[in-house]
Amino acid sequence: MKIMKEISRRNFIRQTSLSGIALTLGASVSGKTAVEIINAQTPDKMGTELMSWISIDKSGKVTIVSHRSEMGQGTYQAIPQMIAEELEVNLDQVTIFFAPANPKKYGPQPQEGSFSVRGWYKQLLQVGASAREMLIDVATKRWNVATSECYAKNGDVIHRPSGKKLGYGLLVEEAATLTPPQNVELKSRKAYKIIGKPLRRQDIPLKINGTAQFGLDKKLPGMLYAVVERSPRFRGKVKRFDDSKTKAIPGVKQVLTVKRAVFGSLFEGVAVVADSLWAALQGRKVLVVEWDDSGFDHPGSEQLASQMRENLKKPGPSPQFEAAFENATKKLEAVYETPYQSHSCMEPLNCIAHVQDNRIEIWGPIQEANWIQADLSERMGIPKENVTVNMTFLGGGFGRKAFPDYPHEAALISKAINAPVQVVWTREDDMRLGPFRPGAFYACRGGIDNKGQIQALQTITATQWLGEGWSPEPYPDPKPAGYNSGSLEGMPSPYFKAIPHYSFGGVGTRSPIPVMWWRAPMANTAGFAGESFVDELAHLAGQDPMDFRRSHLPDKRFQALLDQLEAISNWKSRGKNAGWGVAITECFGGICGHIVQVVRKTDGKLNINKVIALIDCGWYVNPDIIRAQVEGSIIMGLGAAIKHATTFNDGKAVHQNFNTYEMPRMTDTPEIEVHIMENDEPAGGVGEPGLPPFAPALCNAIFDLTGKRIRTLPFKLEEV
Structure with a gap:
């Protein structure tokens, strides 16, 4: 495949028109499934309310536009793979190029929230299907045959009784004059030829041979x-x-x-x-x-931590929760601490x-x-x-x-x-100037009733709330206590059905240090606190951690995930010579469970032996991309748990390169086994949901083996 380089959208349209009229299709920005034509020779006339993805010129060349950025997560492959499935073309017949920013034509283009597939798959499938039906319609009229006698395959329309075929390139000019069909019936999952298949990513050869253009390559x-x-x-x-x-x-x-x-x-x-x-x-x-x-504070890490600990005490009591907590048969309180982190992308x-x-x-x-x-x-x-x-x-x-x-x-x-x-930006610029993932403290309280169920659960959060930096207020300026939805990120939603009394609140810590989202925002810290505390409550209740979660997740989807997670790990057959930990989190439309196994080596040091991950992302495109994303999430979570943190001294970031902000190495990476749930649920996220369960599952496994609770990240595995 040859990728188009240094070509604007306008030039692309101009060049495709040289070989004839191109059929360009899009779905409306409003999210409806109606599909319309943009004539390539007059794109501005009808393009102001459209998003555009597919172009086919008279020679039969198919171009699919990727309107989302590619940073390793696989959208460069997944978006064309969805469209090509219904269009009935193979990806080796397709040229892919990135769309420039144009919300009127392409709609929202952010790469965040694991939204590329879950937010777009129905529209993109419809785009491909409508284009296919328009091309079939032209062929049936030329042959004067019934539409039911024709089908599309590999960029051709074929007449089933006679075997006659016409390539898309010979049909596109006339197809461009048709009104697109509305709400074309889409394929069933079992009829897919390329969706759900581990097709090789189209960007990998470009990255291997050096032809892929990253930011620094452009001149x-x-x-x-x-x-x-x-x-x-x-x-x-x-x-x-x-x-x-x-x-x-x-x-x-x-x-x-x-x-x-x-x-x-x-x-x-x-x-x-x-x-x-x-x-x-x-x-x-x-x-x-x-x-x-x-005119502004110069905080150090200790000062920030002290401020957050004090902020944990500020929210006022909830009388209803306090009564439920006091009436519990068994009670537990714990505080979890997570540090600031740099994004540390490999490309500054x-x-x-x-x-x-x-x-x-x-x-x-x-x-x-x-x-x-x-x-x-x-x-x-x-x-x-x-x-x-x-x-x-x-x-x-x-x-x-x-x-x-x-x-x-x-x-x-x-x-x-x-x-x-x-x-x-040099590596040092990139790592010392932020914005950073904010450090966060979580004060958890929970009570168990006489049946071994959670009767009351509370989490108070102290952190720099994401987005508070927009405020022009002077620093420091503590905000009053209140609810923030970030406190709940990562928590499986069925917990709210099973737990009769719960309370969430927090105080936003003010600091001149800029903070922003970091992979799986808030869930990457709140998930650690939440699933670590649920595990502590399971042991307080004297129950198996997997069974305890099962009794608190009254939802068929979660029950199915727990059943499969237990089966693939042989949870019930685990021995005494290793520590096993489990954690389940839900965020950005995906549910993920991790089981971590730790062992004590002959030298007495702990070793992470294996990680088993099971992700339920509902409808999905490419299983290889999913496995790669979850593997990457686990390694990123591993680094944040036991390797690196950004610390501050006198208002300045201390860690400026990988010599002190240590990344996991190949020798630190355990065996990772990734499984995917098969079900009929809508598409969910992948790139972010795979990260939050790792740290709590690891710490729960360490407790299982050693009896020691880890409540502060990062920690040195060799010192446990």
Whole structure:
């Protein structure tokens, strides 16, 4: 497959029209399944209310647009795989390219919330089916035969009685004049030829042979390079700088101040612009900047932890819950602590911007094209239709590359120097400047009745609430206690049916440290606290942890997952020589259960022997992608549990590279076994639900073997 490079949507449409009229189909932005035609020669006339995915030219070439970013999670494969199934073409017949930001044509384009399949599969299947039926309709009229006598296969329409066939390319011109059929009947799952099959990903060969274009690979004629010296205390202002030595570096063109928008604040820096990245980096090394760090707090990790512990005490009592808790037969209280984390994508942030008069064009590893387009339009005062955001492949994202701060900074520099510029963040820039996953503390209380059931459950959360950074209020400014939905992330919903008295609340901790979502936002910390505490309650009740969860998850779907998880792990046959831990979490439309097995090695140190994961994501596209995503989630969860954390000292991040922010290595990675539930449930999430169960399952396994409860992450496995 050859991927289209350096081609705008307008040029793509112009070029496809050279070989004849292309049939381009889309589904309405409103989410209806109605499908309409966009004529490739007049796309703007009918395209303002449409999203477009499929183009077929007269030669029979099929192009499928991927409107979501690809950061390793597999949408580059999954989106075309869904459309191609109903279109009746093989993926080796398809060219795929990324759509630029265009919400009027493609609808929402964020890569977040594990939404790409679960949010789009019905619409995309309908798009493929409608295109197929239109092509069949043209063929039946040419042959003067009944529609029931014809079918599509491998890009051809075939007449069953005679065996005659016509390729899509010979039918597309006439098909482009038809009114698309509405609500075409879709295939049953058992009729699928490519959905549900472990097809090889189309992006893997490109990434292996080096032709895949990531942000750093993109180059423009006349492009300059920039690196930015930014305040290590996040909110510091530039008091003054000395660039005399910087300007003496060959290749350095300009040195200028720049302010990038981070939530509700402007973070300042000094940009060094040069004709090569090397020159820009060398120029920054000798740049002298004096920062004004007054007017905001300079917290360290201990100060933040102390503040959160105090905030756990602030929510007022719930009389109804307190009465239920006091009347419980057995009671338990515990506090769980999780740290700040860096996103640490393998590809650091980078972005190319070219600002000209009343236009902006962006290229880079963009995770949320629509938001960045809208943000640049508003901040730069340029009409949204004049802001083009082009997505390249992403070397990881985890939420960080959905944020609009780094394209905004690049656009400001490009405007100031009147040239295209690529702004590159070094690994140290990327890891020490955030935004970070917030640290979080959870105070849990639970009571067991005389039947061994949870009678009362409470969780109080102290953390920097995601999104509070939009507020312009001065720091620190503690918010009053209250409910925040993030406290419930990761908790299986049937618990709320089984537990008669529950209470959730929390206090938002204020800090100048910027925080944002990190893979499985809030569930990655709340899931650890919740499923660790449920396990503690199971032991308080004297029950098997799996059976205890079964009695509190009164839902057929969860019961089926527990049955299969127990069967594939041989839970009931586990021996005494290993510790076994289980955890079940639900988030972003997916349910995932992990069983972790730990053993004591001959040298006395603990070792994670095996992880068994079972994910219920309902209707799914490609089992290989699912397994890869869950495996990656487990390894990422492993790192956050026993390897790395971002700590702060005097308002600055301590860990700036992988020498201190240690990543899991191959030798740390246990055997991982991933299973997928088969059912008729709607499509759910995959990329995020696979992470939250790992840490609690690991800690529950350690308790099973050692009798020691781990309530603080990260911890050193070799020291347990």
